[in-house]
Amino acid sequence: MSYSHLLPPSWKSQVTVWLQEDTPSFDYGGFVVGEAEKTAFLLGKGKETAVLAGVPFVDEIFAQLGCTVEWHMAEGETFEPIKRVATITGKARFLLLGERVALNLLARCSGIATKSRRFRDIARSNGYKGVIAGTRKTTPGFRLVEKYGMMVGGIDAHRHDLSSMIMLKDNHIWSCGSISNAIATARQAGGFSLLLDVEVRTEAEADEAIEAGADVIMLDNMEGDLLLQTARRLREKWSGKRFLLETSGGIEENNLRERAVNEIDILSTSAVHQSVQHIDFSLKIQKSS
Structure with a gap:
């Protein structure tokens, strides 16, 4: 089962907006490194066991920059730091154009998934059989990613908007x-x-x-x-x-x-x-x- 199949057709345009926001004019760092083909390792760090979430968003960020991502674990799985979770290949300046956008997204989405999984596990260990859910108190413009993280973490996302x-x-x-x-x-x-x-x-x-x-x-x-x-x-x-x-x-x-x-x-x-x-x-x- 892939939660990416739930994403609406419009979500990829949001990735374009994120990239535009991060580089609104000249890419000075990209000018320095040029377009040599490079390989980069995506490392999961931190201090605790974590749940990987946000894979389709990261894939799309680098796809729009002409890079390819090979994941070494499945979304929703847990990892111990430090873990190489993916290998990304592409031209150096495009790897760096996507770097911070992808890392910021992955950090928050995985953080939500990790906390959601912990809440679910605590409740289940207590014998609770009901629904654990998030709320609509999400970040404007970032709701889709945050709700996605909850679902990957194994809880209910609750209502997505005022209309649902x-x-x-x-x-x-x-x-x-x-x-x-x-x-x-x-x-x-x-x-x-x-x-x-x-x-x-x-x-x-x-x-x-x-x-x-x-x-x-x-x-x-x-x-x-x-x-x-x-x-x-x-x-x-x-x-x-x-x-x-x-x-x-x-x-x-x-x-x-x-x-x-x-x-x-x-x-x-x-x-x-x-x-x-x-x-x-x-x-x-x-x-x-």
Whole structure:
């Protein structure tokens, strides 16, 4: 299975924009090195076991520069530093034109995949069978790469944009006057094909959302015994209704186990993609023999 098959037709044009941004006028360093054919090693460094993610983006960066990439491991596999993860061949100035764009992308995408894999493994080791998901708190212009990293890491990317699922949060509800009003209006516009996820702060708000027909109930910032008992009571009270329960807000590695309880269907967190530790990579052109 290759996650690259999910990428939309438009994504390659974004690579062109990245290259244009990095070299908007003269390439002074490229002038120095010229166009001799060279081989470069892509090295995975850092201090910890990491997940490789971002392969199709790196391939396209160097393809647009007339270089070829040979990967020595599959995307989604883990590696220990220092590992030669790929060999790249091409003209020296084009290798260097792609170097920083590729390394920056690979560092962030792999960092997200690594953190996502760690969250998934912690939850599974705790016996959690539900969905671990990211959030929409992504970097403008870089969402596709960040969501891709989550998926390679083995978690759910959650909604990709405002159009892919209806999520009603506190501001939507306050603007409409009530949860029921917000749900009714959203359902009228979104029809049957979009799931409706509603953020609630109390059990009473959850009751209102379930009764009004929400598909997913996000129990925002509930923790510990309150989260567990609320989830159990909701399932008992509304046993004839179909809905999913989601927990979100303040979830980190140090409290993941207490939130990853099987009474909850979805655990969503921005900790897997915001402020993650990037994975260190470097590109080393080999000296001619």
